[in-house]
Amino acid sequence: MANIFTRKKSPVAAPKAVGMTARDPEVAVLDVTALPRGPVGDIAIDGAAGVVVATNPGDRSISVLDADLGSAKVVAVGGEPTLVAVAEDRAYVATASLDHEAVTVVDTHAGTVIARYPLAFSATAMTISPDGKRLYVGRTGDEDVDVAVIDITAERIGTIGIGYRPGASVDAVRLDDSGRRLYVATTSLAGSALLTVDTDTVRVVRRLRLASPIRDLALGRDGLAYVLRSDRRDGGSIDVVDLAANTVTKSVAIGGAPTQLVVNSEGTRAYVVDYDRVAVFNTLTGEIVDELTGDGSPACVAVRADGRRLYVADFAGVVTSLAVPPSPMPLTYSQFVATDRIIRPDVRELTPAV
Template sequence: MSDAPLVNSAHGDVVLERHITVSRGPIGDLATGGSAVVMANSGDDSVSVLDPVTLSVRATIGLEGEPLAIAVADDRAYVAVAAHSYDAVAAIDLDTNTVIKTYPVASGVTTLAAGPDGKRVYVGRSAQDRVDIAVIDVTAERVGTIEVGRAPTANIDALRVDPNGKRLYLAVTDLSGSRLIVVDAETSLVGRVLPVGSPIRDIAYAGDAIYVLTSDRAVGGAVHVVDLATMRVTDTADLGGAPTQMVMSADQSRAYIVDYDRVAVLCTLSLDIVDSLKVDARPSCVTQGGDGSRLYIADYAGGLSVFSVESSIAMLYSQFLATNPIALTPPRIQRQPVTV
């Protein structure tokens, strides 16, 4: 692993702090949690665990297949792994840096998310025109299923859990377009369904709204703001380009969006692109540390760029809240079957 010297170059609200090269090939996904930064080395069938303070690699853990997605909760990393025989989720103890449990989840895994308390892990699956969610009960060590629906070429492209663990938000795309679907995590019932249009690439949760990233070749990328009280699109920011991933900042004042050759910084107050972050190679994924003080951008060359996030973001968001009070009304779950 090489470690470039600190660079004191400012990018608006963020400052490039350090760039390191892990030398394990392209990084397919990235997640942080308390004691670790965990990255998926897609071409190496492994994950690397980094110390969030020193950014040194604490361990590289081999897996029986390609790591597709990572979620971190309760001092564990959960890694969706695609293999020839079957797909699985590997649970890694971040204190010992070892795989402590493997959960087989059939095949067709595309994404995963962990509940806020780490007791449940949700795995999006797409196979034979059917989309569903495998629910891993970590305490009981068993796997259940939430049926979502059937449609030709249907695929789950993104999955998020709200902070209280009661609702799942998933993006499903098929031949007729894409939909944002809300699922009640307690009853396993599909609730509201919102047609979006262009393929959904990612979802970010922001309190009273969901930000939906879409992209296709014809119209480029866009971010749609969905009000959770009404389940309607209230605003749209046209991005152009070919964005693939998005993460919300800790204070919800910025959305960081991975585009072809940059990470665009979207202000959630004005819906303007206020900055563009460049790294040494084509960026693949982005995440932010739990306290919001660091932004991590991984790339296809196996590098990791670390930015420190300055306090002006928090100041901007506090002004937004002071001038735009919004009352949150929980969406009503419709307890009826829905066909995607």
């Protein structure tokens, strides 16, 4: 039977919860809450602290919810929040206003702003290191793009230059588990590229050119990355990238106009936000195996570290948590490459930066 998102009773006037249906009967809706703060822009999960953080751009605030979405603290952040990352009872929120661009740090337990790091220009991508000690912020300006590195312990900011091209933007940044490789997705008038940065030398060591604008990037198991691309002519697609070989091993067309992608910890499922659905992509077979659809438009998703719970937020301000069944164990990497490796004429490797 289909699962329907319903709204919890609340004494506070809130937007109507959007009904959604999962084709997979094993996907169960656990909790739903409607935030009376307007559309949700981004969402992140702090599994250790047991909280979910959602940004409220129209309200210049964030909502800090418990894992069951039963209660929420609203914290003003002094600007329009665009991105959020969380670690160790802290929410790092990229904020923009007429006066300044900054990363605002919120103590999620106390619900207070405890620090603010100024940025020279707009934050368009963000990720935090596994140990919670460094925050990487992709910045996009009129005449420059780079990655700001905020050392949270030392409270200082450095930069990684990635080379400016006309019309360039930083679309996504992701750090591997070792913290030694930072992957930066960029798009410019000359095309898109996935850059590999050595965090010790803070230099770009590899580039992989791609055919169309990049929307998001996720790291999976066994040295694989999943790059979400989309343009008006061809719609959306997912590229599977072998990071060690710096090459695309598979590309799957998914259509629509996707904007975000997250991958579960097992590396077997990717959840893709489209304009009218969340598509569930099986990374082993390269197929869409499920969809979450309904009357509302999804804005963003986050998956818990154990891969068993998914949070979906929409443009009506509704946040829903779903229990996700365990995925099949992934194939070994050698099996995957042997059966699915393809050659892409529109992708080529550049020589490492010197």
